[in-house]
Amino acid sequence: MIDVKNLVKKYAGQTAVQGISFAVNRGEVVGFLGPNGAGKSTTMRILTGFLPATSGEVSVAGLDLLENSREVRRKVGYMPENVPLYMDMRVREYVEYRAALKGIRGRGLRNRVSDALARCGITDVSRKMIGALSRGYRQRVGLADAIVHEPELLILDEPTAGLDPNQIRAVRDLIKELGKDRTILLSTHILPEVEMVCSRAIIINRGRIEASDTLENLSKRVRSGSLFLELKVAGAEAKAALEALPDVGQVDIRGEADGWVQLECLAKPGKDVRRTVDELIKDKRWPLGEFRYAKPTLEDVFVELTQE
Amino acid sequence: MIRTILVQTKRELGAILFSPIAYVLLTCFALLHGFSFTLCVEAMQQGVKNVTIMFIFFNWFFFWFALILFVPILTMRLFSEEFKSGTVEPLLTAPVSEWDVVIAKFTAAFLFYVLLWVPSALFYTIYQFLTGHVTPVQWGPLFLGYAMVLLIGAFYISIGLFASSLTRNQVVAAVLAFAGIALLFFCSFLGFFTVNPQLEELVNYISSLNHMRLFANGTFDSRPVILYLSGAVLFLFLTERALAGRRLKN
Numbered sequence A: 001m002i003d004v005k006n007l008v009k010k011y012a013g014q015t016a017v018q019g020i021s022f023a024v025n026r027g028e029v030v031g032f033l034g035p036n037g038a039g040k041s042t043t044m045r046i047l048t049g050f051l052p053a054t055s056g057e058v059s060v061a062g063l064d065l066l067e068n069s070r071e072v073r074r075k076v077g078y079m080p081e082n083v084p085l086y087m088d089m090r091v092r093e094y095v096e097y098r099a100a101l102k103g104i105r106g107r108g109l110r111n112r113v114s115d116a117l118a119r120c121g122i123t124d125v126s127r128k129m130i131g132a133l134s135r136g137y138r139q140r141v142g143l144a145d146a147i148v149h150e151p152e153l154l155i156l157d158e159p160t161a162g163l164d165p166n167q168i169r170a171v172r173d174l175i176k177e178l179g180k181d182r183t184i185l186l187s188t189h190i191l192p193e194v195e196m197v198c199s200r201a202i203i204i205n206r207g208r209i210e211a212s213d214t215l216e217n218l219s220k221r222v223r224s225g226s227l228f229l230e231l232k233v234a235g236a237e238a239k240a241a242l243e244a245l246p247d248v249g250q251v252d253i254r255g256e257a258d259g260w261v262q263l264e265c266l267a268k269p270g271k272d273v274r275r276t277v278d279e280l281i282k283d284k285r286w287p288l289g290e291f292r293y294a295k296p297t298l299e300d301v302f303v304e305l306t307q308e
Numbered sequence B: 001m002i003r004t005i006l007v008q009t010k011r012e013l014g015a016i017l018f019s020p021i022a023y024v025l026l027t028c029f030a031l032l033h034g035f036s037f038t039l040c041v042e043a044m045q046q047g048v049k050n051v052t053i054m055f056i057f058f059n060w061f062f063f064w065f066a067l068i069l070f071v072p073i074l075t076m077r078l079f080s081e082e083f084k085s086g087t088v089e090p091l092l093t094a095p096v097s098e099w100d101v102v103i104a105k106f107t108a109a110f111l112f113y114v115l116l117w118v119p120s121a122l123f124y125t126i127y128q129f130l131t132g133h134v135t136p137v138q139w140g141p142l143f144l145g146y147a148m149v150l151l152i153g154a155f156y157i158s159i160g161l162f163a164s165s166l167t168r169n170q171v172v173a174a175v176l177a178f179a180g181i182a183l184l185f186f187c188s189f190l191g192f193f194t195v196n197p198q199l200e201e202l203v204n205y206i207s208s209l210n211h212m213r214l215f216a217n218g219t220f221d222s223r224p225v226i227l228y229l230s231g232a233v234l235f236l237f238l239t240e241r242a243l244a245g246r247r248l249k250n
């Protein structure tokens, strides 16, 4: 659905996107993940034909973007960052105008607009001025605009930015629902969001792609989960014994008091050390206070990949 | 694409009519013209001979004042507002071309401009009615006078539209447009300061004052028509380039 090769975008003073390549397949919901200023919006603006690339090849929906910009724009539904809308229009009026601008004509128009408003849960406010709506509702008006011409591909730039937790949940559910029958590329810097709605994540940092994989593989990639232990033994002794085990990477002493020591034990990437550690403890007959395994989160991956 | 342009023109007209500026402009324009018209009537009563009331009206100071001042106010927000609020992004990522957008914005502003002139035509109708048609309507000068109003308007609006496409700041856009229009207009007065016949001829060719005087007198000349139409097309073209270039620059 999207095929990007060696995309470069230079602004007047800096290079925002430094030769990235990635692909999004039909039916996928892909999270475009990165800290602020990573180049997410820039990439999306190029994909939607708003900005020209400095160099590189982009094809969307099987069409070359340079040659078929208008045809591509017909097939893409785009919600820009911060959802700019005409504040002086009413909700329904705006979505009808957008549908007409995207080439929907005649009797179909009213139906499609009604359908889009219903899907986004804004039928109730369809007569209100957009300027009078809360941020959450505006976001949904932006989504209704993005889906009204039934595009094959949705590109959403930070669809939940600036919303309160309830609104975030509503918009997220809506995206999940929309993702059932179309391809979505959404950008965000909120990690749980990706974990909740996406099947794959592309992590971008300072204009470069750091990783692109399914969430599961990404999680495995950097390191395995952490094992939190509390043992009644001298800290140094426990640390030495644990570190001697195969597959154990790093062991940190988190605290020591009353003869008990708290440790965090990291396995080497892709390894699981719960079993060997358990056997070691039983072998040594150390009294055990806590034995807790925490799965690696996307956050760990993100921090690890995008840190300075 | 005609359909796209129509859809966008409707949106632009809505935006103009929604803004309070539209009503301030309409009111000021009507008041100014009403005032100007009364003065014209007085001038007629004091025995100005051999001219029609519309001739005086179209050449009155207020006429130019209104034109030069109000067009920049009308055009300043056309692009600047979209740049500032970011709505230019959904607009240009819809399947439209830059030309569609430029033509739609121009058409909407022009239609509103036509609306601004309706009261003046009403004054004239009322005048004719009240005076019991003492002077027969001179269709030639009337028609040509308004034609010139529209031609000059189209040209000035295209200048204003271009100014608006250069900046996200409406005030800057208005000042730029005002400067451009005023500069062109004041070329009309260069004739007073020169004795060089070639320069004088040039001034006569570009002088809006002359054109208006000519047309309001019922004399048709194709040269000003071509001048204003090609001027408008030139600035629309520059606007389209500025819009496309803005994307390149960003």
Ligand SMILES: Nc1ncnc2c1ncn2[C@@H]1O[C@H](COP(=O)(O)OP(=O)(O)O)[C@@H](O)[C@H]1O
Residues within 6 Å of the ligand: A011, A012, A013, A015, A016, A034, A035, A036, A037, A038, A039, A040, A041, A042, A043, B250
């Ligand atoms: N119009 C612009 N002109 C110059 N630099 C820009 C412009 N837009 C973005 N940038 C710069 O490009 C980099 C990437 O920005 P952006 O794509 O908006 O990142 P993100 O959406 O990931 O936060 C940033 O460093 C930003 O300052």
Ligand SMILES: [Mg+2]
Residues within 6 Å of the ligand: A037, A040, A041, A042, A081, A157
């Ligand atoms: Mg961004």
